[in-house]
Amino acid sequence: MEHVVLKEFENMIGSRLLTEIDDRTSYGYDGSFGQYIPDCVAQVMSTEEVQRIMEIADQHEIPVCARGASTSLSGGPLPVHGGIVLDFSQWDTKLEIYPDDLIMKVSPGVRTGDIHELAEAHNLMYPPDPSSSSICTIGGNLAENAGGPRGVKYGVTKDFVIGLEIVTADGKVLRTGGSTVKNVTGYDLTKLIVGSEGTLAVITEATLRLIPKPSDTRTAMIIFEDLYTAGKSISKILTSGVRPSKMEILDHNAINKVEDYAGLDLPREAAAIILVEVDGDPDVLVKELRIVEKALSEIGVENVQVASDKEEEARLWQVRKLVSPAVVSSGYTKISEDATVPLSRIPDMFRKIDEIKKKYDLNIVVFGHAGDGNLHPTINTNMRDPEEVERVEQAVEEIFNYAIELGGTLSGEHGIGTMKKAFLVREMGEEGVEFQKAIKRALDPKNILNPGKIFPEKGEKRLVLRND
Ligand SMILES: Cc1cc2nc3c(=O)[nH]c(=O)nc-3n(C[C@H](O)[C@H](O)[C@H](O)COP(=O)(O)OP(=O)(O)OC[C@H]3O[C@@H](n4cnc5c(N)ncnc54)[C@H](O)[C@@H]3O)c2cc1C
Structure with missing residues (x-):
């Protein structure tokens, strides 16, 4: 990255700009695996900072990858094309509750667990509860449309967000939705941004909906x-x-x-x-x-x-x-999938996973949100054993194919990221993927926001866990 660009960032955020290799390396991971080192990390603390950085990135065509707590299990916050990592984890300063309106306004780095705590202190509840809630951020939950155990009754993150402040790929600030539960003015941009994995806009504030806490x-x-x-x-x-x-x-x-x-x-x-x-x-x-x-x-x-x-x-x-x-305590790499199937097909999915486990001689643990048909077949593998990794790749591919065959989906909550993009066409078809890409091109024509995610890049047709 050009020195003059780094200088401008430094003038704006001082020591919150990280350029040393040790710092950058520690921003190269998430809860999946793979390592990609960004050119710099900006620990942003305001909408103005995000806006200015996006303007500069747009001008110089530098990739920008938003990052919350990096607990993603699909490679979402990995800076696969280098560039700038926007670290939101420090920006947890806004956590405001309006009990009479049953809403909360939050900055992107607020931890989900803190949202639960504040809501409950007012006898209210914010239902989305990813199992990582004690560490993950609301920005990451919004970008992944995170679910959790309570999804079976209450739904997922998208069902509890009514408004967003976002910064676009070329550095414009705008608001979607608002503070009312009912709002049908224009296209539902809030729902478009939620679940877009940081590829369409950067989220700088959210208005969340609360409900009374069950007694x-x-x-x-x-x-x-x-x-x-x-x-x-x-x-x-x-x-x-x-x-x-x-x-x-x-x-x-x-x-x-x-x-x-x-x-x-x-x-x-x-x-x-x-x-x-x-x-x-x-x-x-x-x-x-x-x-x-x-x-x-x-x-x-x-x-x-x-x-x-x-x-x-x-x-x-x-x-x-x-x-x-x-599962992690066994020491090997944990590959967590979240194939989701119609409820009545769960027994078939279990039978298939059992078959796959035997066929490929793998250590597969299955758990998950049964009431949503959202299973987490999780494989422990030794990444240093190429022959075993090859078997894992084939097993995962069979799990995805079967989920799709049953009328299910590649991902119920973890997102596509880098891990599942090779299979996108199988679920959506060429036209479906093209339609989605048209939205991406319209909102981010220079492909600055989180490039290398969701959509397969040239030649990516299957899961590759090792690159050697
Ligand atoms: C032990 C464990 C349990 C888990 N349990 C669940 C579960 O029950 N349900 C579930 O859904 N997930 C679960 N996850 C996955 C993960 O916690 C969620 O995907 C979570 O939403 C990620 O939040 P994060 O703050 O860590 O975001 P990150 O991992 O840092 O980022 C996730 C994505 O969000 C984007 N992003 C982050 N902040 C912003 C922003 N401000 N604007 C735009 N884009 C942004 C990133 O670019 C990336 O694409 C679990 C993970 C672990 C490790």
């Missing part, structure tokens, strides 16, 4: 002897007349990884467990769990254990939270 919750753990019945139970619960607020599944491998890691007294022999939470009025919750039990007994599922107190409930949810750390 209580109850949780049950259902234990299964076979995966197929576990899969069937998901539709059975969701059609029982009860709407769970969370419904998560762990397969045999996931249960045992957590048990090895944390010793929480889980049923090691089980083929799977499903954790179901209901929320609302305490008297109703007891009845709702009885309805769930009755529905399950109709398909021969009897092993339903209802948490007797809050401590036990917390322990059960800790089980789900610990899956990722437990």
